[in-house]
Structures are given as structure tokens and as C-alpha cells.
Amino acid sequence: MNSLILDMSLIYNFIIYKFVIYKNIIYVCLMVSKDLLKGTLKTIVLKLLSEEGKMYGYEITMKVEKITNGKLHLTWGALYPTLHKLEADGHICSEEVHIGKRVRKYYSLTPSGIEIMKEKLEEFFEYVSLITNILDPDPAY
Amino acid sequence: MEELNNKQVELISREIDKRGLTYTLLKNELLDHFCCEVENQMEFGLNFKKAFQRILKSITRERIIEIQEETLLLINKKYRIMKKLMYVLGIIAPLLIITGTFWKVSHWPGAAILLTLGLASLALFFIPVFITVKIRDTRKKELKVNYPLYISGAIAGIAFLLGSLFKILHWPGAGIMAYGSLFIMVLLFIPQFIYHIIKDKENRDNNFLFLIALLVFLSIIILLFFLKG
Numbered sequence: 001m002n003s004l005i006l007d008m009s010l011i012y013n014f015i016i017y018k019f020v021i022y023k024n025i026i027y028v029c030l031m032v033s034k035d036l037l038k039g040t041l042k043t044i045v046l047k048l049l050s051e052e053g054k055m056y057g058y059e060i061t062m063k064v065e066k067i068t069n070g071k072l073h074l075t076w077g078a079l080y081p082t083l084h085k086l087e088a089d090g091h092i093c094s095e096e097v098h099i100g101k102r103v104r105k106y107y108s109l110t111p112s113g114i115e116i117m118k119e120k121l122e123e124f125f126e127y128v129s130l131i132t133n134i135l136d137p138d139p140a141y
Numbered sequence: 142m143e144e145l146n147n148k149q150v151e152l153i154s155r156e157i158d159k160r161g162l163t164y165t166l167l168k169n170e171l172l173d174h175f176c177c178e179v180e181n182q183m184e185f186g187l188n189f190k191k192a193f194q195r196i197l198k199s200i201t202r203e204r205i206i207e208i209q210e211e212t213l214l215l216i217n218k219k220y221r222i223m224k225k226l227m228y229v230l231g232i233i234a235p236l237l238i239i240t241g242t243f244w245k246v247s248h249w250p251g252a253a254i255l256l257t258l259g260l261a262s263l264a265l266f267f268i269p270v271f272i273t274v275k276i277r278d279t280r281k282k283e284l285k286v287n288y289p290l291y292i293s294g295a296i297a298g299i300a301f302l303l304g305s306l307f308k309i310l311h312w313p314g315a316g317i318m319a320y321g322s323l324f325i326m327v328l329l330f331i332p333q334f335i336y337h338i339i340k341d342k343e344n345r346d347n348n349f350l351f352l353i354a355l356l357v358f359l360s361i362i363i364l365l366f367f368l369k370g
Contacts, residue, residue, distance in 0.1 A: 057170055058177035076174050077208045080167060085215035096169075101150040102176055103169040 037072070041082050043124050044074075046109065046117035049092060054108045057083060083107060091116050145176050149189055153179070156197060160205040167212055175200065220277060227270045234263040245309075256309050264302035268295050290337055293329035297322045319366075326359060 048063055049055055055063070061074045086092045091113035097104045109117065145153075153175050162168045175196055182192035214221045237259030244252035272295045279286045304318030331352075338348045 056173070058174045076171060077204060080170055080174075081208060081212040081215050083170075084167065084212045088216040099173075100144075101147045101154070102173045104173050105170050 037074075037078070040124060041074070041078060042086065043117070043120040045079075045082060045086065046091065046113060046120060049107060049109050050114065050117050054095075054106045056104050056106050086113070143180060143183055145180060145189070149179075149193075150176055153193065156200070157205070160200060160202040162205050162209055164209050164213060167209060171205075220274075223270055224274055227267065227274055230262055230267040230270065234259045234267055238263070253309065257306060260302050260306040260309075264299045264306070268298050268302075287333065287337055289329070290333040293325055293333060297325040297330050300325065323359070323363065326355075331355070 044064065045060060048060055052059075052063070057076070057079055061076070061079060064072050064074050083092070087094055087107070090110060092107045093110050094105045094107050097106060150172070154172050157168060157172060157175070162171065178196050179189065179192045182195060183189060187195070237255050241252050241255030241259055244255055272291050276286050276288075276291060300318045300322035304315050304322060307313070307315035307318060334348070334352060334355075338345055338352060341348065
């Protein structure tokens with residue numbers, strides 16, 4: 001197991017492992033590193049909004065956790081700056097709903113957001129296929 | 142899902158305030174987010190106090206401040222760079238002037254260069270940037286911008302600094318600038334500033350202190366002028 005981790009950390013610098021010690025047994029969990037997530041966070045948010053129409057921040061984190069079976073956890077620290085940036089750029093718009101003392105902000109895509117989402121998705125899949133070629137080349141080629 | 146009551150929401154709100162979150166738009170959102178998290182924990186059978194304590198652990202002051210800074214930076218890159226530039230210049234320029242004065246008094250070579258750099262950067266970069274940042278900050282708080290105050294202050298400040306610079310370099314026009322800046326300061330800026338102090342209750346102490354320092358400074362400068370004359 002040790003050697004595996006060493007290899008992985010050398011080759012795939014962007015995948016990290018999290019060790020969880022529970023009742024004297026070491027569990028190794030695969031986690032997606034922050035760096036890797038950061039570059040795709042915008043794409044994730046835009047894509048989810050395009051599917052769901054209208055979402056608020058907490059809903060987005062829950063949705064991501066549900067889809068990934070809890071493997072990917074968006075922290076509020078990463079999510080909200082991204083949401084505000086997307087809004088400032090005019091890719092998403094928001095609508096506030098007052099619930100008692102709380103203000104819930106629902107986000108939805110604007111026409112420019114839809115365009116950006118399509119661009120980002122395309123870019124992402126192209127990137128993934130390129131990186132896959134580099135890191136895990138098909139022996140047939 | 143059980144919803145938190147107003148009292149509980151307020152408790153969380155106060156905890157966020159304590160950690161120095163001032164950007165209201167972000168605060169409202171984070172408040173709702175933390176409330177949802179607490180509610181989620183309560184779903185699993187925790188009581189409010191325990192759930193709240195657990196969530197609170199992840200909300201440190203450093204993190205809140207960092208996220209706030211990051212959000213503001215992402216939204217408004219230009220403004221943030223300007224503000225940083227203001228702080229850097231605000232430290233470097235006075236240091237240059239102080240070192241330059243020391244050099245000049247000691248009759249070492251190079252004093253003029255230090256003083257020129259310090260005074261010019263203060264007059265031509267620091268004051269315009271400072272005024273722009275100030276006006277923007279006021280606008281952001283949705284307060285009325287007192288343009289005569291800022292413009293008279295900026296002109297008086299720039300004229301005074303350039304006047305001193307011209308005097309040091311023995312260029313013509315130093316006297317006119319210095320007198321002009323004093324007139325603007327006394328006749329336009331100070332009345333406006335006193336009016337501003339009366340209106341702005343929030344920063345009254347700081348503004349009052351600044352006014353006193355300015356008046357002392359001005360009286361010393363005027364005294365020096367007359368002594369020389």
C-alpha cells in the first residue's frame with residue numbers, strides 16, 4: 001500500500017489521499033484535491049444551475065455530495081466567492097427570498113451563462129481527454 | 142426538516158458578526174448556509190446547541206476574513222489593487238521623505254532625489270488614489286459623497302506637496318502653490334470638513350483628531366511663513 005501511495009503522489013500530483021484512522025484500522029480515502037476542484041468549480045456550478053434552473057448555495061453543495069456519494073465536498077469557502085464572481089461577470093443572476101430572519105439567494109443562469117457553460121464543458125472534456133492521453137497513454141498507439 | 146427559530150438564527154448571525162464579516166451580501170448568504178448546516182445536523186438527532194457548536198468549529202475568524210477578501214477581490218480586482226497600492230505608497234512615500242529630510246539636514250548627497258520621489262509620489266499618486274478609494278467606499282455604503290470636501294482636500298494637498306517640492310528644487314512657482322494651498326485649505330477644506338464631522342457621527346472621534354492635527358500643522362506652517370517674512 002505504501003509503495004502505491006508513493007507512486008501515485010509522484011505521478012498524479014493532483015490526487016491526494018486522506019488517511020482516516022478509525023478503531024485502529026487505517027482507511028485510505030481518495031479525495032479530489034483542492035487545486036483540481038478549483039479549476040472546475042465554475043463549470044460544476046454552471047452545469048448544475050442549467051439542470052436545476054434555480055438553486056441556492058447550500059443546495060448546490062448538497063447536490064454535489066449526493067451525486068458523488070459524498071466524495072466531493074464543496075466548502076462554503078470555495079463556493080461563495082465563485083458564485084459572487086459569476087454574478088459579477090453577469091453569467092448568473094440572483095433572487096432573494098426572505099425566510100423569517102434569513103435571506104436565501106437563489107441563483108439562475110443568464111443567457112451569457114448558458115453560453116459560458118457550454119464552452120466550459122467542451123473545454124473540460126477536451127482537457128480531460130488530453131490529460132488522459134498524457135498520463136495513461138493507450139498502448140495501442 | 143425542522144426550521145430554526147428567529148432566536149437561533151440571530152445567535153448564529155451574531156457569531157458570524159464576531160468573526161469580522163462586514164460584506165453584507167456575503168454575510169446573508171453564509172448565515173443561511175450555516176443555518177441549513179445546523180438544520181441538517183439536527184436531522185441526525187443532535188440538539189441545536191450541539192449542532193451549532195459543531196458547525197462553529199469550521200468557522201474561524203481567519204477563514205471568514207480570507208473568504209471575504211477573496212470574494213471582494215474576485216468581484217472587484219481593480220479596486221482591490223488600487224487599495225493595496227494606496228497602502229504601499231502610504232508607507233513608502235513618508236519613509237522616503239523622512240530619510241530625505243535626514244539626508245538634507247546632514248548635507249549628504251542624494252537628498253533631493255529622495256525628497257523628490259517621496260513628495261511627487263505622495264502628491265501625484267497617493268492623493269488621487271486615496272480620494273478615489275474614499276469616494277468608492279462612501280458610495281458602497283450608499284452614503285452621499287461630499288465632492289467639494291474631497292476635491293478641495295485633494296487640490297490643497299497636491300498643491301502643498303508640489304509647492305514644497307518646488308521649493309526644495311528651487312523651481313519657480315513654489316510660493317504661489319504654497320499660499321494657494323493654504324488659502325484653499327483654510328477657506329474651503331476646513332469649513333467643509335467641520336460640516337462633515339458634524340454629519341458623520343460614526344467616525345467623529347477619528348475625524349476630530351485629524352482636524353486638530355491639521356489645525357496645529359497649519360498654524361505651525363503659517364507661523365513659519367511669517368517668521369521668515
